[in-house]
Every structure is written in structure tokens, then in C-alpha cells.
Amino acid sequence: MTRRVIYPGSFDPITNGHIDVVKRALSLFDEVIIAVAPNREKNPLFTKEERVALVKETVAGLADEKKLRVVEFDGLLVRFAVEQKACAVVRGLRAVSDFEFEFQLALTNRKLEPKIETIFLMPKENYVYLSSHIVKEIVSLNGNIGCFVPSCVETALRKKFFPA
Numbered sequence: 001m002t003r004r005v006i007y008p009g010s011f012d013p014i015t016n017g018h019i020d021v022v023k024r025a026l027s028l029f030d031e032v033i034i035a036v037a038p039n040r041e042k043n044p045l046f047t048k049e050e051r052v053a054l055v056k057e058t059v060a061g062l063a064d065e066k067k068l069r070v071v072e073f074d075g076l077l078v079r080f081a082v083e084q085k086a087c088a089v090v091r092g093l094r095a096v097s098d099f100e101f102e103f104q105l106a107l108t109n110r111k112l113e114p115k116i117e118t119i120f121l122m123p124k125e126n127y128v129y130l131s132s133h134i135v136k137e138i139v140s141l142n143g144n145i146g147c148f149v150p151s152c153v154e155t156a157l158r159k160k161f162f163p164a
């Protein structure tokens with residue numbers, strides 16, 4: 001049986017922290033579906049199409065690329081997971097600050113769909129403080145984000161904040 005998992009998020013935009021989680025999930029499972037969802041914040045910086053395109057461009061070079069799929073997703077996560085015949089949802093856990101929300105989400109999803117487990121993966125220490133939000137803040141102040149995001153994302157961010 002194919003062990004397939006869903007990695008959902010808003011990816012506004014994808015960062016090296018997300019990529020770290022994707023790689024860890026790829027090492028554990030047969031297939032990973034990256035599901036790009038609407039942003040939890042009201043105003044995402046990138047449209048859903050732009051976010052999907054950046055995720056696709058970023059994962060294109062990964063060693064296990066064939067085990068990956070990038071899709072847009074809207075609606076109830078556990079329903080989507082069942083439709084996709086996934087066994088679990090993967091989430092990244094950075095610090096204690098992530099825990100409360102993620103715990104609530106995981107237990108709510110379990111109540112809605114007991115078959116779907118939630119699996120938490122911790123990134124490399126270098127990425128525990130990294131978030132899409134902080135990256136956007138640094139770019140908006142014209143700071144260097146080369147070590148936080150892939151180059152295609154850096155270019156896209158600069159275009160958004162400093163259009164030529």
C-alpha cells in the first residue's frame with residue numbers, strides 16, 4: 001500500500017523551513033502531496049497561483065521530486081486527505097508557540113476524521129525561528145533573505161516589494 005501524506009499550508013511564500021519539512025516527509029513516506037491552501041491571514045502577499053508556482057519551482061530540483069505532487073486545495077483538510085487516500089497530515093513544529101494551535105487543529109481533525117493522523121516534524125535548528133511572515137518583513141525593509149528562501153522566491157519577493 002502506498003503511504004501517502006498531505007503537507008498543507010499557505011506557503012506565502014515557501015521558505016527553507018518548509019523545504020526541510022518536505023524532505024523529512026519524503027524520507028518517511030512513499031508520496032507527499034503539498035497542498036497550497038488559502039492564507040489564514042486576510043491578505044496574502046502572493047495569489048494562490050503564484051504560491052503554487054513558487055512551490056513547484058522550488059521542489060523541481062529535489063532528489064525525490066517524483067514522489068511529490070503540488071496541488072491547490074480549498075475546503076476541509078481531512079476530507080481532502082480522505083479523497084487523496086492519504087494516511088496522514090504532516091505539519092511542521094518549530095517552537096512551543098506553534099504547539100497550541102497545532103494541537104487544537106490536530107485534535108479537531110481527528111474528531112472529524114479519526115482515520116487521518118497528524119504527524120509533526122521538527123526542522124533543523126537553523127530554521128526553527130523561520131516563518132514566511134518574518135521573511136516578508138525583512139524584505140519589506142530591504143534586508144537580505146538569501147539564507148532563508150530559495151532564489152526564485154527571493155526574486156519574487158523583491159519584485160513584490162520593489163517593483164521596477
Ligand code: ADP
Binds near residue numbers: 010020090094
Ligand atoms: P499555515 O498558515 O497553514 O500555518 P504555513 O505556510 O505558515 O501555513 O505553514 C505550513 C506548515 O509548515 C505549518 O505546519 C508550519 O508550522 C510549518 N512551517 C512553517 N515554517 C516552518 C519552519 N521554518 N520550520 C518548520 N515548519 C515550518
